[in-house]
Amino acid sequence: MADRILKPDSGNDLKLQNNGNTSSIKINDDQSIDVTLGTSSGDDFAINSTHLVVEGDTGNVGIGTTDPSTILHIASTASPILRIHHDNDTSSESLIQLMRGAHDTFGGDAFTDWQVRNNAGILRFEYNDTSVGSLTSAMSLTYAGKVGIGTTAPNTLFSVEGDGQFHDPSNDCVLFLTQGNTAASPTHSRIIRNTSGGLFQIRDQIDSRVDLTIDTSGNVLIGKTSSGASAGIQCEPVGAVYSIRSGGPAGLFARNDSTGEVIRIMDDGVDVGSIDTDGSNASYNTSSDYRLKDNIVAMYGSIDRLKLLKPSRFNFIANADKTVDGFIAHEAQEVVPEAVTGEKDAMKTEEYTVSEAKGEIFTPAVKEVTESNVVTTEAVAEVILETDVERPEELTEGQQWRETTAEVTAEREVPDMQGIDQSKLVPLLVGALQEAVTRIETLENA
Numbered sequence: 001m002a003d004r005i006l007k008p009d010s011g012n013d014l015k016l017q018n019n020g021n022t023s024s025i026k027i028n029d030d031q032s033i034d035v036t037l038g039t040s041s042g043d044d045f046a047i048n049s050t051h052l053v054v055e056g057d058t059g060n061v062g063i064g065t066t067d068p069s070t071i072l073h074i075a076s077t078a079s080p081i082l083r084i085h086h087d088n089d090t091s092s093e094s095l096i097q098l099m100r101g102a103h104d105t106f107g108g109d110a111f112t113d114w115q116v117r118n119n120a121g122i123l124r125f126e127y128n129d130t131s132v133g134s135l136t137s138a139m140s141l142t143y144a145g146k147v148g149i150g151t152t153a154p155n156t157l158f159s160v161e162g163d164g165q166f167h168d169p170s171n172d173c174v175l176f177l178t179q180g181n182t183a184a185s186p187t188h189s190r191i192i193r194n195t196s197g198g199l200f201q202i203r204d205q206i207d208s209r210v211d212l213t214i215d216t217s218g219n220v221l222i223g224k225t226s227s228g229a230s231a232g233i234q235c236e237p238v239g240a241v242y243s244i245r246s247g248g249p250a251g252l253f254a255r256n257d258s259t260g261e262v263i264r265i266m267d268d269g270v271d272v273g274s275i276d277t278d279g280s281n282a283s284y285n286t287s288s289d290y291r292l293k294d295n296i297v298a299m300y301g302s303i304d305r306l307k308l309l310k311p312s313r314f315n316f317i318a319n320a321d322k323t324v325d326g327f328i329a330h331e332a333q334e335v336v337p338e339a340v341t342g343e344k345d346a347m348k349t350e351e352y353t354v355s356e357a358k359g360e361i362f363t364p365a366v367k368e369v370t371e372s373n374v375v376t377t378e379a380v381a382e383v384i385l386e387t388d389v390e391r392p393e394e395l396t397e398g399q400q401w402r403e404t405t406a407e408v409t410a411e412r413e414v415p416d417m418q419g420i421d422q423s424k425l426v427p428l429l430v431g432a433l434q435e436a437v438t439r440i441e442t443l444e445n446a
Contacts, residue, residue, distance in 0.1 A: 040057055051063070113127065177189070219235065302430075311327060326422070339420055342418035366380040
């Protein structure tokens with residue numbers, strides 16, 4: 001059967017129109033085609049029922065569906081549903097451009113125009129940066145599965161160049177680091193978290209142990225979660241370090257495969273002493289080089305000064321059952337001032353805690369999470385478990401503590417105790433002994 005051809009005269013258009021004049025198909029003389037649809041529900045343009053549908057009332061376009069819910073709605077059981085292909089294998093032109101605002105040209109609005117492009121196997125997400133007059137890559141995904149933020153050449157599975165932030169407005173901010181066969185059942189697991197109470201912590205998730213804490217005062221705590229006299233290591237921003245242990249040495253300093261300094265003591269950057277080892281013994285050294293000294297003279301009258309010392313036997317109040325030999329600091333200070341620190345009956349001001357900070361233990365609220373109109377995580381309200389309690393050393397997983405009543409501190413005057421370095425009495429003892437030996441030799445030779 002021969003084709004039936006319907007065509008207008010030269011210079012005219014061919015138009016098919018319904019009786020209500022609401023819908024029409026017009027083949028223009030310039031070879032363009034116009035399809036006009038009605039604005040009522042059902043005034044649709046369809047090709048083969050569902051292959052392509054344009055709704056008259058909404059303007060939504062559906063491919064594979066008769067009821068498109070967005071400007072473009074594609075429905076299919078095939079895989080993939082959508083393929084975007086640039087024919088030029090060497091081109092790095094954009095595949096998708098996303099624009100916002102009242103402009104038709106890409107790049108017409110700073111920071112609001114985005115594009116996605118396949119650049120030699122690297123998928124890049126770029127935005128229009130008018131401050132530099134070019135596109136800036138925000139994120140890159142390589143064919144090796146490496147993700148880069150702020151870099152176009154990530155060299156690890158996840159690379160970030162620039163500042164980053166993890167933020168949870170209602171719960172602890174947590175970063176999980178795991179190692180093992182699977183992420184769900186790791187062999188080792190660490191959590192880095194910023195608690196609602198302002199503590200930065202590194203926690204062993206498997207053993208439920210807090211390994212490191214940085215509190216709101218900047219103290220670094222290892223093996224403990226709060227400053228104070230409990231066992232662990234406490235490093236303060238002012239430079240003080242506390243190492244507290246119930247059994248065994250609280251501090252251990254060693255050299256491997258060599259002898260020499262183990263600890264160096266300095267004052268304003270100048271060496272003033274050290275603790276050394278020769279492999280068998282420890283030496284406690286203080287500065288004594290002749291080049292550090294002036295006005296050097298021989299000692300005399302050492303026996304007379306020695307006789308002024310008042311060695312005593314006593315017990316310390318804290319250890320009443322043990323009697324020891326020694327000196328009373330201020331008495332020895334009158335004879336050998338450099339052997340004693342502090343002043344007799346001195347006082348100092350110290351800050352102390354009148355009452356500890358109190359707070360409440362709670363499980364935080366959980367927000368509802370919805371994916372594809374399906375609730376995947378139910379909302380859970382916050383639950384207060386305990387109130388008016390001090391910050392606990394450990395919390396059950398999922399629980400948090402927050403301060404409700406601030407710590408109260410005050411100042412008081414306490415004794416500033418004197419101390420003595422009895423090794424500094426040795427020069428006087430030697431001087432007195434030498435004088436005594438001289439007198440003995442004089443008598444023996446008389």
